[in-house]
Amino acid sequence: MDDTHDLVSSVTKFSPRWTYEDESQWPGDKCNGGGVRQSPIDIKSSSVIKDFAQQFIQYGNLILSDYHQVLLTAINNGYTIMFSTVGDKEVHPTVTGGPLRHEYRLEQVHFHWLSEHAIDGVKFPLEIHFVHVRSDLNVKQALKKRDGLAIFAVFCKILDQEDQIERAFDELTFLLSKLKRVESQVSDALLNLNKLLSPNTDLYYTYAGSLTSPMCNEVVTWIIFPETIYITEAQYNLFLKVRRGRYNFRNLQEVKSQLVFQPPVGFFKTPQIVTSLKNAVFTVAEFFQNVTRFMMNGMKTP
Numbered sequence: 001m002d003d004t005h006d007l008v009s010s011v012t013k014f015s016p017r018w019t020y021e022d023e024s025q026w027p028g029d030k031c032n033g034g035g036v037r038q039s040p041i042d043i044k045s046s047s048v049i050k051d052f053a054q055q056f057i058q059y060g061n062l063i064l065s066d067y068h069q070v071l072l073t074a075i076n077n078g079y080t081i082m083f084s085t086v087g088d089k090e091v092h093p094t095v096t097g098g099p100l101r102h103e104y105r106l107e108q109v110h111f112h113w114l115s116e117h118a119i120d121g122v123k124f125p126l127e128i129h130f131v132h133v134r135s136d137l138n139v140k141q142a143l144k145k146r147d148g149l150a151i152f153a154v155f156c157k158i159l160d161q162e163d164q165i166e167r168a169f170d171e172l173t174f175l176l177s178k179l180k181r182v183e184s185q186v187s188d189a190l191l192n193l194n195k196l197l198s199p200n201t202d203l204y205y206t207y208a209g210s211l212t213s214p215m216c217n218e219v220v221t222w223i224i225f226p227e228t229i230y231i232t233e234a235q236y237n238l239f240l241k242v243r244r245g246r247y248n249f250r251n252l253q254e255v256k257s258q259l260v261f262q263p264p265v266g267f268f269k270t271p272q273i274v275t276s277l278k279n280a281v282f283t284v285a286e287f288f289q290n291v292t293r294f295m296m297n298g299m300k301t302p
């Protein structure tokens, strides 16, 4: 059985065992406030520890490899749109360094609207999660290890410049129209995931937390990039249609043992100049354009 399906076993078949409307009923012993490092949290930038002492960020620079050409399958699992890596695990994207003692391979990417994490009380319209599993473990094993998973969070803001990406918007309409129905699926999209990553991956917050959906396992090293990417309001509205206007975020969790760190060096760099704003729009637009192109090629006839 495919590991990826273990990870999301509770969601791949949508006979919902839990819903976002009733978190108090979620299964899992940590899900109902029993844990001490639950996610998501509100990150208070004033209390983030600049990790000069290498308390948590012990392994140098964060090193991301092979996100530029990734073979993925997309599914509407009833909770979100999710892209899972397929094919040879040896060529999946990997991350290591920073707070990560091991190498982690990318298993899947999915979307939350609104964002799950907040920074200084502020939420974002969209949060993208890149879920990585420790390369030396399968998913089942990883879900039992304190450092079993590493998840990136990338925030999206909404730009008010729809005219520039009308074509991409049209194609996104097409994509989401194919994934609107629960359990609908699109095979073999080849995507450059760099385009959905933060423009500055040297800049991040990190803490030891949990999955944000059942079983809420406390096995996640979160790596949260505060520098956002951009989508248009029209694109955002399409995400909302996937769940008929309903959001898919877990509520903020009480901060107990979730100490948040940041690499001191990265945060002293001059922030990227905002001339990249326009590029960011095209970047995300191009991503969706690619999704659609591969969908059209890879679409299976029923």
Ligand SMILES: [Zn+2]
Binding pocket: 110, 111, 112, 129, 212
């Ligand atoms: Zn998520």
